[in-house]
Amino acid sequence: MNKDVMIExxxxxxxxxxxxxxxxxxxxxxxxxxxxxxxxxxxxxxxTFIVEMTALLHDIDxxxxxxxxxxxxxxxxxxxxxxxxxxxxxxxxxxxxKTMSFKGGVVDxxxxxxxxxxxxxxxxxxxxxxxxxxxxxxxxxxxNRLMYDPAIKPMEFQSLEQVKNAENHTINHFYEKLLKLKxxxxxxxxxxxxxxxxxxxxxxxxxxxAEWNFNGEIH
Ligand code: NI
Numbered sequence: 100m101n102k103d104v105m106i107e108x109x110x111x112x113x114x115x116x117x118x119x120x121x122x123x124x125x126x127x128x129x130x131x132x133x134x135x136x137x138x139x140x141x142x143x144x145x146x147t148f149i150v151e152m153t154a155l156l157h158d159i160d161x162x163x164x165x166x167x168x169x170x171x172x173x174x175x176x177x178x179x180x181x182x183x184x185x186x187x188x189x190x191x192x193x194x195x196x197k198t199m200s201f202k203g204g205v206v207d208x209x210x211x212x213x214x215x216x217x218x219x220x221x222x223x224x225x226x227x228x229x230x231x232x233x234x235x236x237x238x239x240x241x242x243n244r245l246m247y248d249p250a251i252k253p254m255e256f257q258s259l260e261q262v263k264n265a266e267n268h269t270i271n272h273f274y275e276k277l278l279k280l281k282x283x284x285x286x287x288x289x290x291x292x293x294x295x296x297x298x299x300x301x302x303x304x305x306x307x308x309a310e311w312n313f314n315g316e317i318h
Contacts (some may be wrong), residue, residue: 104196113159122237130152132218132225135292139217139289143217144213145191152192153195153215154222176256186196195212198210203276204276223284228296231277249311253275278301
């Protein structure tokens with residue numbers, strides 16, 4: 100099987116599994132991350148096969164369901180071997196997937212390859228901007244969370260247990276994760292894209308509080 104066919108097979112596999120996923124990691128998230136990652140890979144001269152495959156498979160196995168801080172990648176590993184991806188490429192893809200996610204900022208997620216940096220940037224870019232806002236509220240709704248409660252302030256997470264068990268409202272997630280992402284971008288190309296998306300979030304929050312605290316003044 101040549102690489103283009105492998106990528107097509109992977110798209111079919113992922114679309115099949117994640118199409119209607121309800122917490123913001125659905126197929127369209129994958130498709131956006133894939134397109135962003137492909138663009139970043141070209142700009143940053145990364146290996147496009149590794150980047151494309153990793154972007155497509157990065158949410159197939161979810162760290163939130165595994166016991167330790169590392170994502171359990173059994174499903175992904177089995178799939179890669181079923182389509183004949185060689186051991187070296189497979190190892191690169193799996194290593195990135197195991198280590199790339201934010202996990203409340205309590206685990207080291209730094210990437211030492213340009214391919215890992217590019218995919219991580221793409222996933223983080225899809226967590227900010229207008230799409231990031233929409234995904235954050237979709238995720239909160241999926242978890243039955245309040246969108247906001249002014250009495251509950253954002254947390255500085257200390258452990259993965261806290262991240263997994265936090266009873267929280269959605270606005271806090273902007274402070275606990277989204278507003279931090281701009282400064283965590285790895286590549287110069289992603290930093291440029293992140294600036295605008297970060298500004299969209301800041302403007303949104305300002306308007307959100309103005310409406311929440313409406314007092315008859317027009318801003
Ligand atoms: Ni993702």
